[in-house]
Amino acid sequence: MKKTRPLLRARKIFGLNVRRARRLKEISQEELAFQADISRTYLSEVERGERNISVDNMESLALALEIILPDLLNPNLFTVGANGVQE
Amino acid sequence: MTETNLSNFSYPDLLQHRFPTFLVESGNHGRYGQDNPAPPDDEADTEPAQGILRAPLRTRELFGANLRKLRRFLNLSQQELGVRAGMNRHYLSEVERGLHNIGFDEMHALAQAMSVELRDLLDSKLLAVALKRVGN
Numbered sequence: 001m002k003k004t005r006p007l008l009r010a011r012k013i014f015g016l017n018v019r020r021a022r023r024l025k026e027i028s029q030e031e032l033a034f035q036a037d038i039s040r041t042y043l044s045e046v047e048r049g050e051r052n053i054s055v056d057n058m059e060s061l062a063l064a065l066e067i068i069l070p071d072l073l074n075p076n077l078f079t080v081g082a083n084g085v086q087e
Numbered sequence: 088m089t090e091t092n093l094s095n096f097s098y099p100d101l102l103q104h105r106f107p108t109f110l111v112e113s114g115n116h117g118r119y120g121q122d123n124p125a126p127p128d129d130e131a132d133t134e135p136a137q138g139i140l141r142a143p144l145r146t147r148e149l150f151g152a153n154l155r156k157l158r159r160f161l162n163l164s165q166q167e168l169g170v171r172a173g174m175n176r177h178y179l180s181e182v183e184r185g186l187h188n189i190g191f192d193e194m195h196a197l198a199q200a201m202s203v204e205l206r207d208l209l210d211s212k213l214l215a216v217a218l219k220r221v222g223n
Contacts, residue, residue: 010195010205052190059146069146070210 010073011049014058017072019047021065035064146209148185150194153208155183157201160218171200 022032033043038057045051046061053061062069071077158168165176165183172179173196181187182197191205198205207217 006199007192007195011191014191052192054188054190055147055150055194056145056188058191062146068210070206070213073204073206073209 008049011051013075014053014073015047015049017067017074017077018043018061018065020078021067021072022047025065032061032064036060145185147188150189150208151183151185153211153214154197157203157208157214157218157221158183161201161221163201168197168200172196 022029025032027035029040029043029047033040036043036057037060038046042051043061046053046057058069058072062072065072067077158165163171165179169176169179172193174193178187179197182189182193194208195205198208202221203217204213207213
């Protein structure tokens with residue numbers, strides 16, 4: 001079944017934010033996956049927006065990254081001057 | 088999305104963040120099981136009873152509560168929203184009570200069906216803004 005565009009975009013935004021937040025913390029996929037109690041392969045697919053990740057796993061990732069979940073869904077999280085980043 | 092220099096990026100310490108809290112009955116932490124059956128009427132209010140304590144609200148419960156709030160605000164029945172988002176009423180009722188480990192795609196579909204972003208349903212401040220926006 002073909003997925004709609006906005007959905008793929010939303011998944012990608014989440015995945016990219018996870019990847020950037022992880023790199024910012026300077027931890028490997030292995031480490032983050034361990035902390036969030038998911039497999040590295042799964043995390044890698046989530047970061048590429050290829051997985052329909054469950055709400056509980058999203059919560060674990062947000063906790064492990066120390067970033068609240070609504071922010072991880074914000075396309076402007078890592079954009080300068082946007083409201084994504086709190087002062 | 089613009090790539091930016093991440094060295095200046097800072098994020099508030101999580102310890103300082105005020106996590107959403109939820110009033111639940113002492114002991115059961117808001118979850119339903121054998122000893123604490125779910126209310127028979129799926130539209131029943133989930134108001135807590137006496138003898139309450141504050142417990143952290145799990146994301147799925149926050150999502151469910153916000154979903155119900157927005158749906159009622161828009162005067163949609165579970166049936167109607169279910170049809171729009173492509174899921175059945177019983178599933179939706181359980182999602183609203185935080186009983187399902189719902190997937191990203193389903194959450195996204197529900198948000199889209201009510202013309203909000205998914206993150207609006209995961210944050211009380213964003214939800215308040217969204218309620219104003221869809222209200223007029």
